[in-house]
Amino acid sequence: MNPTINNRISIIGVPLDLGADRRGVDMGPSAIRYAKVGEKLQALGYEIDDKGDIAANRPDSCYVDGTSLKYLDEIERVNTELCHMVAEEMAKARFPLILGGDHSIAIGTISGVLQHKKKLGVLWFDAHGDINTAATSPSGNIHGMPVAVCLGRGHERLTGVGGRAAKLDPEKFVMIGIRDLDPGEKMLLKELGVVVYTMHEIDIMGMAKVMEEAIKIVANGTEGVHVSFDMDVIDPLHAPGVGTPVLGGLTYRESHLAMELISAANIVTSAEFVEVNTVLDNRNQTAKMAVDLMGSLLGERVL
Ligand SMILES: NC(=[NH2+])NCCC[C@H](N)C(=O)O
Ligand SMILES: [Mn+2]
Ligand SMILES: [Mn+2]
Numbered sequence: 001m002n003p004t005i006n007n008r009i010s011i012i013g014v015p016l017d018l019g020a021d022r023r024g025v026d027m028g029p030s031a032i033r034y035a036k037v038g039e040k041l042q043a044l045g046y047e048i049d050d051k052g053d054i055a056a057n058r059p060d061s062c063y064v065d066g067t068s069l070k071y072l073d074e075i076e077r078v079n080t081e082l083c084h085m086v087a088e089e090m091a092k093a094r095f096p097l098i099l100g101g102d103h104s105i106a107i108g109t110i111s112g113v114l115q116h117k118k119k120l121g122v123l124w125f126d127a128h129g130d131i132n133t134a135a136t137s138p139s140g141n142i143h144g145m146p147v148a149v150c151l152g153r154g155h156e157r158l159t160g161v162g163g164r165a166a167k168l169d170p171e172k173f174v175m176i177g178i179r180d181l182d183p184g185e186k187m188l189l190k191e192l193g194v195v196v197y198t199m200h201e202i203d204i205m206g207m208a209k210v211m212e213e214a215i216k217i218v219a220n221g222t223e224g225v226h227v228s229f230d231m232d233v234i235d236p237l238h239a240p241g242v243g244t245p246v247l248g249g250l251t252y253r254e255s256h257l258a259m260e261l262i263s264a265a266n267i268v269t270s271a272e273f274v275e276v277n278t279v280l281d282n283r284n285q286t287a288k289m290a291v292d293l294m295g296s297l298l299g300e301r302v303l
Helices: 025-034 037-043 072-091 103-114 146-150 183-192 199-205 207-219 252-265 285-297
Strands: 008-014 047-053 095-100 120-125 173-178 195-198 224-230 268-274
Touching (some): 008 037, 025 095, 037 285, 103 224, 120 252, 146 173, 224 285
Parallel strands (some): 008 095, 095 268
């Protein structure tokens, strides 16, 4: 596979925070734009079309249907719209860059990309596995479930987003930076055979080696690679503006090196950066970091 990066990018903001327990990621798309994402990518030579935000309701104005799948109605609705928008931009041969929002939006992004790339590899950067189902989730928060959904497990109203056609192949799904898994998540990861590079492997092997292996897995035999980047994969020292921080994350350089190596491999065909929580952030530091990482992913180099 060698899909030579598209120089036309469509930005889609998804100010949804219903998948998370705390408010604040609804302002993520604004914060990332304020940190000059458009300017950065234009300076790198991309043509940018900012499609604006998908309207999402606030928790005080919608129904919390149950406690095991909180806000299922609205999350299904927003993800269905996102799925259509992503598919539409890809039909115009544009690169979709999604700004979150909580991580439940990966359900819409990935189902949209799958309409065009049936064989898709995914690099999932996260402190968490996000592979709970209603049965295993300790919180009922849907942002802890998108990986299960994209692999075909979970509530049918979520697995049904974008139609029941393609689902991801667990063998082409790689997780990086993981350090917090619930018991049910460990079981499902093993059952499905997802390759997981936890912080332990990153410490021992180094990020360069981890990425070399990960890239091989997702690039071989696929038509494209999606990067799903949860800002909480980075150590809270550098990215304090996230709702579910976990100590012991990626350093500033480890995260950039990962993006630079993906860029050099020329494999990425869509990306999303999620879970920027502006309420908890420190002078927009986490949003700025997200923009810098997008730069590295999309070709920015020191020299
Ligand atoms: N996208 C995230 N930040 N997910 C955090 C998930 C936390 C926990 N595993 C849960 O299911 O509730
Ligand atoms: Mn996370
Ligand atoms: Mn996540």
